[in-house]
Amino acid sequence: MDLDINRIHFTSYCWALGTTSFRMKKFNYMIEKQLELIDDFFKLPENKDKKWEGNTELQIRYYDYLKDKKFITGDAARKDKDARQKTSGLVDLGLITSNRRLTDVGQKLVEISKSGIYKIKNDNFFGIDRDSYIYMLQLLKYTTENNIKPFVVLIKILNDLDYITNEEFIFILPLVTSKEVASDVVDNIKKLRAGFFNINDIIIDLIWKMDNYQAGFEYFLHHEPTEETFMLINMNRKSPEKYEVQYADLYKRLVEVYVEENNESIIKLYRAIQNLSGKPRIYWKNLIFGRATERQITNKPLCYLKENKLSTLKDEYGIKKYIYEMIHLYKWKSTLKDYFDLNRRYFKLSDIIIFQDGKVTLSLLAKEYFKYCIDDYFKQSFNQSENFDKMVSIEKILGSSTPDMDYVYTDVAAYFDEEYIEPNEIQNYVENERLKKFNHIIDEKFDNEHLLKILQWFENRTDSSLNSYITDNADVPTMFEYILGIIWYKLSGRRGNILDFMNLSLDADLLPKTHAGGGEADIVYKYEETSAYPAHELLLEATLADDSNQRRMEFEPVSRHLMRNLMQTNNLNNYAVLVSTNIHPSVISDFRSRANSEQTLDNVSYFDGIKILPIDTRVLKNFITSSKKYKDIYKLFNEAYLSNITLRNGWYEKEIIEKSRK
Template identity: 30%
Template sequence: MYDYFGNTSLRVKHLLYNFESQLLLFEELFKNAGKNDTWSNDSSLQMQYLELLQAHNLLENRNKSKDLGTKDARVKSAPLEDFNLINRKEKLITKQGYELLSLIKNQAYKIDNDFLQMDLISLFFLKASLNFKKSENLLLKYLEIFRIYKGELSKELFIFLPLINNFKDAKSFIKAFNEKTIFKTLLPKKDLELFLKDLKEQSFRVDYFKTAKGDNTAHNIILTLKEVFLKYQKSKDKKIFENFLQERQKFTLFKRLYLAFITAKKKKEDKIKDLTHFTEAKDFNENFFELIFKARIMNNLKDYFDLNQRYLSLCGIFEFSADKVSLSEIFKLILRHSKFKELLEKLAFKPTSKELLSEYFEDKEFKEFFKEKNIFSLKDLKTYKKEQELKRLKNLVEKKFSKENLLYILSLFEDRKNDDELMNLVSKEATIPTIFEYVIALVWHYIDENNLERILQANLSLDNELLPKSHALGGEADFVYPYESHSLMIEVSLTQRANQRRAEMESVSRHLGNLLLSLEPSKAKQSFAIFIAPYLDKNVLNDFRSRIYCYFENEQNFIKGMHILPLSTRDLAHILRSNLSYKELLPKFYELFKDKEDFGSKWYKESISKMIQDLGVKNELQ
């Protein structure tokens, strides 16, 4: 009855990261599997996979009992098979799976397809969704609905898409939706007839209300029908409804699942009026059955909407907002094309690459479409995409990431117990380190005179909502911002104490050294790095300050000395609160670098911290 993307048994954080990580684990698992190892219930191979999931923090349930473990191993890996990435019984990675592995290892999220202007990992998931094994041509059917509505659906219509295969074609589905006959079309007529017959005889069975999860809900429906609705029909005593609303055990299940479909009122008196009207209606018997059926469909559809949103977001073409779901402006052009099915077929079966569909730059129809948007070259197309992103980014920042909000978010990084709140406030599709990088980029855009491009230049992978997403294999986490007289490198870290010493002491200076060697000598002299972390280790501070004396070289050149400015998240919050711009801060930073104090922790405490505390507040927060 329902066709959707994803798996209701699998609710994971960081979906893309989870997909990529699991595929890398299966590569390891299958490579080491013996000839006699089998992927079957309770098998040692499934237990080995469970242990890999646990070792890589991909399994939230830590119960190591065999039954639970093998079930978890099967359920968590099922979507990879649905997307034709693995074949667990054959113990192999598919051709499509190897394509994704190659993209992951080559960090293809940093490479855009020229024609669609989307990163290659997103393009791969668009391809995989077009080849979705669980329901043939499902994405194509969804896209046909989008095509009819010129690339934009109301949220309500999108929610109903999992019902599409119950109809002959897209037009009949839309007709039923517009005429509000979807529920009547799908109503199980035989069960309705049986229910009406039993109602006359006052002899009920649970069969017509049973679900895949059992008959507990069905029993509660029959109980509520008999002791509330039918009882009222006989006595007309409104105290029955009053007791029904107040009762906290017997009818709780019915009220939780179905009451909202009878009344949405807040006051008890208004609820009783609606219940009375519903029960006294001429067609109560049919209405009651339809109510249960409609409520179940709607509750399921809301569940599947969440899955569809998360999985289709991987494709890089869907934009979700409060009241609608849209396709990206460039992908709307694909659906406008007279040969859109041929184009989608190429996306589904051709290798994922930067050049895929590039031949259509010379297509007559696309030239006309591009002309409407003043696009005459690849450069124009890139500019158009960037302008679209900046507009959407401006709206996102205004709605979600004001200075006040960012100050609060920054404070949450000081305690890892706040991880769930951070994901709720920023994105559930990114790990906390990725969220930290994104938040620092947002803060820096404010410091740099509201320059939105700083967010796009931060070397981050963003989804179609321009929120961060994490990958199993990441690259360098530093941002490099070019200015007229210098370049600024910002490197961020959530590491603490010994971990910070191991992870950052060598890498930050190496990244900065390589950057300085790549610049003109005059520009290199003015360039520096800022290191930002919630916690600053004293010996990391000492190491960073000692770099003013160090040589760094490659095969062609060398530099002597480099400047690294350490800031805690509290320091950054003070800077943001001060409303001083980067232009105004830069001379203060250069003064700090000239300071004669070379004892790092002392330099930080007596010079850097003091300068930041003395900043004051220039204007009110905007």
């Protein structure tokens, strides 16, 4: 056989953003916080002039610095390697240099983070947070080593198809590595949805188009299925002698069971599958045995052996071709599955990509904007970007592809059935659209039954359940505030714009995200005058601090926030409520004392008592189960505030807990 064996080698078939070692929860927070820390680290005299690359001592020192600042926990076996991995994603995003110093882009993010001001109305056309806009610009420039711009690929595909499913996002999108493949993929997805073939067919088709896989199969056809053969044709760059030799036994057992119909080999086939490593083992197990256990297979092997294409193949070519396809199909799918979470986290940084209801879509304004430029920009995007580490405008990034905004504004107006909308008014229309979407999310995800369960998770600090059900891009205190906002919105009959009332950053899916920067974390709910209460504002403060920490952390801020609000609005009907999973007695005592004592912030404005009421999550649950309306809650709070019952006589239990049940 005249075959150049050098053709059989691994060649990249997909892209991924960043590296799997940079996969983190609370992604926004972790990026921003580490940018601040790395900036501070290199400002230290002993680090200021040091080079990063090849400097093991400096890298170890940085790891220890992160640990000292409580950014990381535990002890890495190789601190220098861990330090490199922790920062690699920041280099990939153009936020720091390879020498680990902040770029212009990184500096801007730190500036925003330290200011705590993430949202400024009409700051950008897309209506996204200031940091998200920077991430969006970076992602438009982000280019892999193979000159692929994944974010541009995604926008291009979404523009062509309107949406892609989660499965298409995972298994097909990252396979777009050229203009030609992009066109094929769009056509194939249309055929997929029409039922002509499935995801596996698309992947297998792409496998056979690659020369190295053609060469691998040609070699396989003319050689015995030995361990050495599979070490070569499986094209594993990392330890093939460890991970690929098992496929020789798998091949042998597959032929024995399906071709030779040797039933005694069924359990041997099961064990051969179990000897495989990683996710391919799961795919093979599902293909051959479904969900059957080893005991079931041992007792009734034929009952649990699934029908397979192999049993219809008798010639060596067909057998080898099918097994070869399945080996590489499952390897590809395993790799693509591994990259899914990382790709999603990076794309979500932009806040224009929506992952919801099993689909991936563009936000409204992004869709209207990019439809006028993405085709042209995509065609010329297969090269490394200039100014990747510089703050440049979107117009400079897109160059000649930049859309005419008059067309964009016209289409946005048409979407809202308007002839024309002033550019500075577009955000108001979009906010109304977001509020409708938020109400849909509440109906689908946060009904009363789920809210009661979620409050229980907060009380028990079942953080894994909270991360799984709400989001893993926010810390637990941020999620607590988010849920409190939703509960209060429902108690208030969904009046007002809760998205304005909550001083939270929400992603494109309207889920909370945690930032490194501060800013006041109050929920300021604004009520218009009714027959039940005067016009007023309610400051909702959420805390998970307990014991003595609760008094130290919340007593002064809550009082200060309320007094500042009273000074700004000149409305003495405004009041505050502190909500926690457990209210410490000292906090109840302190806030109760504020009702009748003179208060001031500046020795200019004085208040003869301020109204602050503490409640715990038991009260919230009572409000939910008793179907309380805000007018009832306002009356309850007002009566509790004016009550003459003392603390020692059970003010909190009698005025708050007991009445919340009625």
